[in-house]
Amino acid sequence: MNEFSLIDVFFKSKALSRNDVVFGIGDDAACVTVPPDKQLVISTDSLVAEVHFLSSWDPYDIAYKAVMVNVSDIAAMAAEPCWVSLALTLPELNNLWLTRFSQGLDDALQQFGIALIGGDTTRGPLTITLTIHGLVPAGKALRRSGAKPGDKIYVSGELGAAALAVSYLHGLVIDEADQPELMNKLQRPRTRVDLASILQTYASAAIDISDGLSADLNHLCVASQVGASLFMSAIPVHSLAKKYQQTKAIDFALTGGDDYELCFTLPAEKEAQLIASLNEIGLSCYAIGVVEAEKGLAVVNDDGKRSPLEPRGYSHF
Ligand code: ADP
Ligand code: MG
Numbered sequence: 001m002n003e004f005s006l007i008d009v010f011f012k013s014k015a016l017s018r019n020d021v022v023f024g025i026g027d028d029a030a031c032v033t034v035p036p037d038k039q040l041v042i043s044t045d046s047l048v049a050e051v052h053f054l055s056s057w058d059p060y061d062i063a064y065k066a067v068m069v070n071v072s073d074i075a076a077m078a079a080e081p082c083w084v085s086l087a088l089t090l091p092e093l094n095n096l097w098l099t100r101f102s103q104g105l106d107d108a109l110q111q112f113g114i115a116l117i118g119g120d121t122t123r124g125p126l127t128i129t130l131t132i133h134g135l136v137p138a139g140k141a142l143r144r145s146g147a148k149p150g151d152k153i154y155v156s157g158e159l160g161a162a163a164l165a166v167s168y169l170h171g172l173v174i175d176e177a178d179q180p181e182l183m184n185k186l187q188r189p190r191t192r193v194d195l196a197s198i199l200q201t202y203a204s205a206a207i208d209i210s211d212g213l214s215a216d217l218n219h220l221c222v223a224s225q226v227g228a229s230l231f232m233s234a235i236p237v238h239s240l241a242k243k244y245q246q247t248k249a250i251d252f253a254l255t256g257g258d259d260y261e262l263c264f265t266l267p268a269e270k271e272a273q274l275i276a277s278l279n280e281i282g283l284s285c286y287a288i289g290v291v292e293a294e295k296g297l298a299v300v301n302d303d304g305k306r307s308p309l310e311p312r313g314y315s316h317f
Contacts (some may be wrong), residue, residue, distance in 0.1 A: 038196020215313025
């Protein structure tokens, strides 16, 4: 097998077909149709072996995670994921590895009806780079920069489990019964594309939590030129983080990365409608704080005491 038969066997033959793909894998570039009332939203994320995942992981999970990490960025823009291209750097040609990898890729893409439309295949240290393209009604892409003082801050789910899974990989003892659920949070994160239309309707700004709530909320605040107060007891800490980290669990929720929940803001007067719309589709989100005119992050505890919060999270450099 060579580079080209590899592409045919593992990627071209399996790619999901969509009516809007004029042509995909096989030409020098792919061609898709963008509806006139929509805009393209584009994002790239790389996963590097031993940085974002371990090369000892099941390749199914590596591919799955690569898709979710990319879909999450599209979800944060309140867009709908449509097409991806895959830049795959492999240290060797391993059929078994590629079989599992392509299964994970297909299963993850299928969930959202995303078509694989191209890519590049090279030899080198194991790295998976996806470029994802999504569609959003024109003018409706949600940015980091729209938060206003007085807006409520929401998060779409519980935080801290993925960071706990990383601690487990570094030697933290976790009961065998909890290990699958925990590793699932790291390897197969849920992404919140199901929130897209609700976010388009109500939200003023959004970001996905890839590096940690405090770091990512800080990015949103900087982009919006505002600050934020978080209510300590309102932050949804994942039950496994509480079980294994007790008092430190809150730090996992505030600074742990890889959860891929969404953090978003909305004007206070839209809060009741947001909650009603979420109820209608059986989703729940957590109100965790409020946007402030004064820059910087702060946490407020139950007796009303405010303390500054240093944004911390994952940074490559
Ligand atoms: P070029 O040399 O013109 O860049 P390639 O030989 O790299 O083209 O790729 C041939 C075709 O296969 C292209 O359509 C490309 O998009 C696609 N392709 C290459 N690698 C992958 C991959 N890992 N997954 C999906 N499509 C791929
Ligand atoms: Mg090429």
